[in-house]
Amino acid sequence: MSGTRATITDLASRDRREALRIAEAILFASAAPVSTEDLARRLPEGSDVAAVLRDLQAAYAGRGVNLVRVAEAWAFRTAEDLAYLLRHEAVETRKLSRAALETLAIIAYHQPVTRAEIEEIRGVSTSKGSVDVLLETGWIRMRGRRRTPGRPVTYGTTVAFLEHFGLPALSDLPGLEELRGAGLLEGHIPVGFRIPVPGDDDALTEEEEPLDEADLLGYGEALDPEPEAD
Amino acid sequence: MSGTRATITDLASRDRREALRIAEAILFASAAPVSTEDLARRLPEGSDVAAVLRDLQAAYAGRGVNLVRVAEAWAFRTAEDLAYLLRHEAVETRKLSRAALETLAIIAYHQPVTRAEIEEIRGVSTSKGSVDVLLETGWIRMRGRRRTPGRPVTYGTTVAFLEHFGLPALSDLPGLEELRGAGLLEGHIPVGFRIPVPGDDDALTEEEEPLDEADLLGYGEALDPEPEAD
């Protein structure tokens, strides 16, 4: 085992070795980089601070941690090529809540659609949370504002939505007959019940006007005096 | 200068050297001990974690900074003999009262232990305050409830306790063996007292059951009808 401690313990004199140990401990324990003067003050009298720092830097060169100069001071830092160790990328998979999923589906089929319209279709007031979560998924976007009193924001889906759900285009969303065929709609379907076929045109409809600057900065919904509950 | 880097850079294969650098960087970067499993997960696949730690510990033995074991985890710490030089870095910590220290020692050596048992050993009713102060330090924790009438809460020490007192494990408590040998930790004489031996196992003993939800929210002690005085 003794052969492996060459770096510091075998160096030069006992005093020099002790100065190195002390410098190492001080630099390690310090919350901020330590200046050469400060180090000199704390090393045993007569120590050659420059030499100590040089030796220490050499001892740590090529190691997982290096002694680096920060402004006029010194500090230990993780070796640059190992910086990736300090980043931890966690991928978290989350499932959408039923309310969010329903809201998403309504936006997909009925776009452009306002929150009030979503609420009318769902029969419950949609929490701002659901819409926010959907905006966060990147699957929906604010399209514009409806040209009606209150100028409510209209929502639509994004290209990421098509990608995630493997849809070539919005017009490929299954219609009434397909939903029935898949057993998703059952029983007597009232006359006049229809499932809209959303257009694939990204351009605003005649009933919509562009978003304001404030909307684009993310303050759009705050202007809507819609109720918030679920 | 190349001759001075013997320790790590000359060791064995390139892979081994890289694993050492990575372990060194991870352990250096963290102020808290890093568990062996965590380290294993972050080292290149196929690394011999035990060997890496052994080499690293050997490389740092006798240096200003040492690699120490705390519970099943590892951390770099300044060398004990350099304490006098580093007082500078010391953060003012609140001094514990004699009663609190005595209580801490009893919890450490007798865990899992109930408040009634602590009182029995001290011969005085322990104020809830002492236990609260100790809980606040993070050195003790509520472990579970003793399967006896009244279901009293059992206390034990934490990893932070080991870390603070520089103990690799509970079995390294000073004088533990002598105390055990003298029967002071085991009920050899007393008719009617039984004091368990502290193990390093965090798992509950057969005589303990898990804490309730209320305990975990911090209301546990309020349920204990124990006297409160000092």
Place this chain on the structure above:
Amino acid sequence: MTGRDLPFEEDARPPAGEPALIVDVEGFEGPLDLLLTLARNQKVDLARISILALVEQYMAFVEEARKLRLELAADYLVMAAWLAFLKSRLLLPPPEKAGDEPSGEEMAGMLAFRLRRLEAMREAAARLVNRDRLGRDVFARGAPEPVAVSADVRWQASLYDLLAAYATQRQRQMVTRVHVARRTVWSLADAREILTRLVGRLADWVPLEEFLSPYLADPQTLATVRASAFTASLELAREGRLELRQSGAFAPLYLRSGTPRAADPVGEGRGNGKDSDKEGKA
């Protein structure tokens, strides 16, 4: 702590006029602590202390405290009682077969054990405190480099989930509609309640249509209002709370409040033919 003499002679005497002190306050942490201090004063190994001598010293202490009218904590008195019992056990010959009760020697052994254990824990605490402690003697990395966690949330939903959610909620809406339609029906109970209220104490004949006019505005509810009101009126007439009159088929139906227990038991409007006429019209 070690070698301390009984402190109350000098220190604990209460100044005149002040309330009595508790000996506890004088630095002893309970009777066991006091016993330990007294035992140490015997200057022998705790394993070889004279329990009897210890009991005497403790009693003397308590006696002295009493003389000084110091208020002793209850713990001290409990211990004193236990020690007195122990002393009697130690001095008297052991009783013939005392059952489960411990002998004097066992009790003395237990006390000696407790004293040794308390002392051991005090020493353990001292050894613990004198260890090289983190943040005082030994230091962790002063400038740790924290691992930055960048959480990347991936939302998960399948096309099937999406379609099922849409279909379920649209289907729910169909069912809801049926509910709403049902609400437009005037129940018999509703009609009865309204008629009872409207007819009240009406003495003169008034056409039914006039009562119902506020409810007949909506063409969708016209039929149900009329049918329920008519049926309810028949029921009320039978109960004698209402009288009905109609001059001929399709002629207006008149109502007035009934005269309970009136001589005329059959209301004028109770003819079967008229009923069916009315229903036909509704």
